[in-house]
Every structure is written in structure tokens, then in C-alpha cells.
Amino acid sequence: MIRVGVNGYGTIGKRVADAVRLQPDMQLTGVAKTRPNYEAATALQNGYALYSAIPERSHLFAEAGMELAGDVDDLVRASDVIVDATPSGVGAENADRYRAHDTPAILQGGESADCVDASFVAGVNYDEAAGADLLRVVSCNTTGLSRLLDPLDREYGIEKVRVTLVRRGGDPGQTDRGPINDILPDPVTVPSHHGPDVNTILPEVDIDTVGLTVPATLMHVHSVNVTLDTAPTRSALADLFGRQSRIFLVDETLDIDGTADLKEFAADSGRPRGDLWENCLWQESIAVEGTDLYLMQSIHQEADVVPENIDAIRALGGERTADESMALTNEYLGVGMGSTSADIRTRFSSAIQPADD
Template sequence: MIRVGVNGYGTIGKRVADAVAVQADMELVGVTKTSPDYGAEAALRRGYDLYVAIDDRADEFEDAGLGIAGTLDDLLDAVDVIVDCAPGGVGERNRPTYEAHDTPAIYQGGEDAAIADASFNARASGEIGDVGSLRVVSCNTTGLSRLLAPLDEAYGVEKARVTLVRRGGDPSETDRGPINDVVPDPATVPSHHGPDVNTILPDVDVDTAALKAPVTGMHTHSVNVTLGGEPTTDEVRELLRDETRLFLIPERAGIDGAGTLKDYAADIGRDRGDLWENCVWEESISVEGKDLYLFQNVHQEADVVPENVDAVRTLATDISREESTARTNEALGVGLDSLLSDGGAGRNQIAAGD
């Protein structure tokens, strides 16, 4: 049993906590909060032990009537792995604390790559040896790595060029922008996302250009990949369909954007309407000569969640990444297979009463 703590119960932390809690080989010891807000209440309602991330704020929790189990130091002493889900940059400030407790740590993609011994994506990372810390790359880098790895393995990638139309903030981040504009962010090209992909896939040539839009649902990627070969459109569709963390959205489903995607996720019973998979519009997948084009959406709140679970196993056990991925997918239900897909791949699920 791997004992896991989550430091920072925000957008990512609460989802990682839920995901850890349903793994048969993991125990969620507790989560931390910096203040007694609705998230702290929600953690208690879900039955999670609550630890105070900042020692001298314990009184605030007591005043609010929210019982706490201890401080971050207590949590670090009780776990095999701490998953840092603090806001970007705060992980770097937390690192000395983890090291002082000799607690192996997982960081998020908002930190510099240098924070950890290796950057991590369950599908695309190369061999990872004996390390004491990992950094799960950001939602966008995760989405790109999952897509480029199978393409590179099957055909070789001569060059990938991606425009990222990023969401301005999460649904609960009411103070974010832009409002009523699409802004180059950064205006310099390429953006940092391409180099970040290279922390996972060092040999893939990828340029990225990043925009920010006044939406909160998902990131949208417009992808061009010049391939090493000339597969047919159908061959690429089948290649991508075989990936468990890519979801090919069937044209006939009537799903036209992040709103309907998340509506679909909620419809089929996904907690919080989360989409852990890259969502690729099947009809957008087109090959012209060596050039592949497609649109994909990435749910910034969710796609790194199964990767964090796999990172925990990579850090704490000798279980292979393939086996870990299979366990995580099974426990969470990762791997959308629409009944409306061409070829009826999912039709048996009706018979199975899913």
C-alpha cells in the first residue's frame, strides 16, 4: 500500500486526491489547505483528513469549525509520496520542506523542469531510473506528448507545429482574463510548450505558438505534423483510436466544443464532468501528403490526473508504466469509447449494460 499525501487541495489537488483514493494499491493519507474555504469543507465531506499547509493558520480552521488532522509536517512524516499541487512556482518554495522530511515528491508542470529528477508522462517518457522526485508536465504538454509519441513511433515526426488556443482560467477563477479578446501569450514564437515537450520527447522537433481566449472549459490545439511517411487518413485515425488516453469524438455525436464535451462527460457519469483523455475531433484528422492536421481539446483540470497516479507508482514501486497505466485506467474508468464511433467499436457496451 503506497501512502500518498496531496499538498494543495485546489483544482488539480482535489482531483488527484479522488484518483488516488480509488486505487487499490494506494492509501490517501490526507490533503492540505491553506484556508478554511469551501474546498476545505468539501475535503471533509469526502472523508479526507485535512492538514493545514501553513502552521499558524490552524486557528482559522478551528474557528470555522473544520476539524484538522495536523500540519503539513505531520502529513509528510506519514506518507511514502507527497504530490505537490500548489499553484505554479509554489512547489519550488515547498521543495526544501519535502527534502527535509526525506519525502519523495511529485511536482506539477507549473514548476521549472529542474525542480525534479525527471519530467514525466506515462505514455511518452523514456526510461526513468531510480529517482527521488518527478514533475508531471503541464496539461498542454501532456496532451501534446500523448499525441506525438504514437505518431513518432509509427511514422516518425519530421516537424510538429501547434497553435494552442488556451483557456483564460478555470471555471472557479473569476478574476482571470482575457475578457473579450484573444491574445498572443506569449507574443514571442515559439512558446515554451515545444521545449517542454522535449523534456518528455527529446528528439521530436516541435514548434508551438500560444494564444489565450476568454473561455474556461478546455484548451484547444490546432495541430500540424509533417510525418516521416505518408499514411492514409484512416490509418492515422486507427492508430490514434488505439491509444487509451486519446478519445476520438465521433462526428455523429453532435459534440461541437468544450461545452458539449463536458456535458457528455457528465452525461456518462464522470465525476465533475472530467475528461482525462485528449479529445480529438475524428473528422478533423486529415492527411495531405506527409502533413497531418487535426484539432484536439485538452481539459486543463483533468488530463494530468491519471499521469500523477502513474507518477506515484513510478516513484514508489517497480511496477512498469504499462501496468500502472492499465491499473489507473481501470480504477478511474479512463478510456472513452463512444457507442457512436465508426465501426461501432463501442456497441458491445450496450450489451454489457454499461
Template structure:
């Protein structure tokens, strides 16, 4: 039987997870829940996704006026599902847990905007798939943390990470977000060091010694990380490249592609005909992969904040429901269904 998935919250992350669920042969989408009708609801309706209202008393007349028929309330949707993926705005996942998932006794996946404690288990498919097996609540870590966990897990497994230091240059807001910024300037965010990203990586990889600093800049396309790590073994550059190549979600950009900046990465997504030009892989510049005599590894990677967590949510569904106990097999299946790595 296919796993029945409900999407509670249908914004930047939720709509992508819903589409990704539809592309798996072992899952079905029960429906999506929205607070109000808008262009995303219009598109979901056109795709034939059953639409449920987060607060029907408030929303019913608005959906009716928009010509979108509702399948019920989000509670109705969640009751029909085996598992919920909560993609509500930051902090609301915790409220939904108390007011809905606990009461209906329904397994739920939370996103990176929630605290680790909301779920008690934080997830990255390559790093700790097995820890999510059979769990009731799991949090898929944020876009930046996902990107860092993927790379640091690969480096740690192959060579041992003694200490990682990361500078994150973060997009000011998503392309459809008019409220965030800055529109002119560079914001140390947070000014207090280290930033929360290091401890967040440790919710998945507790033994990794890591310091992080982050800045926000006026761009919407992607984040950029400069990663420096002292490695216990002293691998050659070729060995590092070979290690990266073992993971399809770590995508090495050869220099002949002439991808010069994040704009080119996104344009490449468009050229490939990727849905919403999504780049779900870490985009790693091969030319920047460097190792010195002391075993210091340096690299640039770009992270598509809107989509890199999507395959991780799919794998998390398989782990929590136990339909696939082998993380490698789940990732292979997800990668194939989403054309990751090609």
C-alpha cells in the first residue's frame, strides 16, 4: 500500500514537497492545506490536488468566492493520512503539534524553522536516516544546515573532520517574499558569534566540531557557503573529489560549464527544465576544491534554499513510516524520481 501523505502548509517548501510526493511510486498525496485562496491555491487546484482549509470558519467563503471547492478542514485531511508534513511558517509547527498532531496521534515531519526540541530528532538522509525509523516526530533541518550536513558528513566519513569553520552568505529573502531584506547592505546575522548554524548541524552530527558565521545580503536566488575544514587524514585533492562524487546530492560543477555565480546555477536549472528551476543538490565549484599540506580543505558551495530540503522530506517519510529501512535505497529512489544528480 502507498503511504498517504498530508501537506499542512503549502508555501515555498510545502508546494515543492507535495509535487515531490506525487513523483514517488510508494506515496500518495491526500491533499494540501491552505489558510486562504491565492495564486498557489489556484495552481494546486489546477493540478487536481484536494484542497483543505486550515481554518474553514474563516476561509470557506473566501475559497467559495474564488471558485475553489474545499475538500474539508485540515483536520479532515490529517485524519485520512498516514503522516503529515508540516510546512507552516516558522514556529507554527510547534503550535500545530500541540493542537493537532498530538491530539490525533499522527506522525509529523517539521521543518527547519522549528526548534530541534519540537521533534526531538533532527534529520539529514545521508547522515542519520536510521535515527528517524519508526519515530513519531522528526524535524528536517533547514536549507543551510542540510547543505552543511551533506558535505561535512561526506568529508567526515571519508577523512574525519577535526574542525570545520564556515562562513554563510545568506539570501535576504525568497524570490516571492517582499517583506525581507536587506535591499542594500550586508547584515551580520546574528552579530553574536558563532551563529546558530553550527549547533544546528550538531543536532544531526553531534560529534562535528564546527564554528559558523553568517551574513545576509540583497539577493533572492541562493545561499553561498565558504567551508574550511581541518581533516584528520591528509587526502589528495583527487581523493576529496572522488569522495564528493559518491553522493548525487553533492553536485560538482566542472569549470567548463562556466557557472560563475548563483545566477548561472539557477539558469542551469532552467536549462535542464527542472520544475521551478530547482537545484536540490549542493552546487559545489570543483575549481574551488582545495587541500593544503596541513590537511585544510576549502570549498565554495551554493545552496538553493527553496528546494534542497525537498528530497530529505521524502526520505524522512520513508524512514518514519518504515517502508524503507535502508537509507541508501531510499535516497536512490528519491534521487531517481526527482532527477537529482543529472
């Protein structure tokens, strides 16, 4: 059993903690939180040991009637691996703490690639993580693009990638984020930083990216153009994408029009928080013009990095292969829209009554 502690119990941290709990080879030692809000309350509801991420604020938890198991140093001591899901920039500041305990740590995509030993997407470069002290699971957008581009590069060869990222303004609970009635070039300088970040995973891919931000909170959408070395067919592409366990090829018969319907489908399927761990790629959007491929995919910014964090935990130890780890993660988390719906059903719905009419 790998003992895993989660420092930072917000959007990503709470999802990673829940996912760790579901893995057969991992044990959640606890979660660290800066303040006793509703997320801390649900951590305790879930039976998680709660630690104060900032020792000086421990008294706030006591005042709110929440029992602490200790502070963040106690959590690090109790853990073989730390997943740091603190806000951007804080993870890098925490690195010294993890080094002092000689405990490997996984940071998130908000941190710079320069401050870690390796950047990580399970399906692409799992083996590079073995033995790292600091690993970085790249951002939701970089994860989504890497998952899409790697199989295309292996199958057809990539000459050039051009992506427009239509980004959500904030997560659903972030009431202090904008825009509320605008379409922002963001960043206005082109190309955006997203392309170079993809190159931390796929260094050979020639990619230019453009970013815009819109008044939406549910998911990002990527408009993707890939010029390939050899011309594909639509059906061969659908077959290729259909074989990727972390790409959900959205069939037109499902009548899923946008990001809200995607979230609704995930919630209806019994997924916790309506999470979409896969790239959601509209099959109808796949178009081929000679060697040019066009498509649109949607990325759930709160969720797609969760399976990658779980695989990153195993990758650090080097005891399982990428295929083994991804298969375990997919099975026990329930990744794979459609194929594993039976697993999801078994886990989340205990009392199905068949009709006997």
C-alpha cells in the first residue's frame, strides 16, 4: 500500500483524495486544508483525517468544532507520497518542506516546469517519472492536448498543430472570477503559453496555440487543427480515438450539444461531482481536408488531471508499468465513458430493482 497525503483540499485536491481512496494499492493518510469551510466539513464527513495546512491557523478549526489530526508536517511524515494541490505558486514554495522530509511530491500544472524533475502525462511519458523527487502533473489543457496528439503522432506523424483554446472563466464556485459578458483574448499575445507547455510532454511536436476566455464555468473547448504527415480517413480517426481509454468519443446519437449536456450525462451516469476524466471529443466535429484534421474537444478543468495524479503516484515508485497503472486507475476510478458504466453503477448504486412486469 502506498500511503498518500493530499496537501490542499480544493477543486483538485478533494477529487484526488477521493480517487486515492478507491485504489486497491493506495491508502489515503489524510488531507491538509487552510481553513475550516464546507470542504473541510465534507472531508470529515468522508472520514478523512484532517490536517492544518498552515500550523498558525489550527485554532480556526478548533473554533469551528473540527478535530485536526495534526498539521501539514505530520501529514508529510505519515505519507510515502504527497500530492500537492495547493493554488498556483504555493506548490513550488512547499517543495522545500517535502525535501526536508525526503518525501517525493507531485505538483500541479500551475507550477513552472523548471522547478520539477519531470512533467507528466500517464499515456505519454510515464517511465520518465520513476525516482523523481518532484513531479508535475501538467495543466488540464496540456493534459487534454497531449492525450490527443500523442496517438496522432504515433499513427500518422504530426507536421504542425494549431489550437484555439476557448477557456472557461472560472470554476463553478469561483464567484470572484470573470468575464461575465465578454470574450477576452487571453493572453492577447500569440502564440500563447499553452503550446510550450505541451512541449514539456511532447518536445518534438510543432504547436502554436491561441487562448480566449469566455463567460462559462463548466469546461474548456479546444478547436484543434493538426496537419499530419499522411492523410487519415474519418473512420480510421474515429477508430484510433475510440481505442484511447481517456478520450470519450461523443456519438451524435447521444444528442449531447455542449458542455452542460456533457456534465449532465456524467452526473446521470452516477459519477461523483459529474466529473469527466476523459477528453470529450465530438465525433461529428472530426473533419479531414487532405492531410489537415479538424476537430473540437471539451476538457473538464476540474477533473481530467485526476487519473493522471493517480498514475503519477505509481510512476514515482517505478513498480508498475504505464499500462498496468492506467488500467488500475481506469478500473477503480471508473474512467472510460460507456465501457465502464457497469463499474460505476456497481459502485455508486447499490439497490437497483429490476422491473418484473
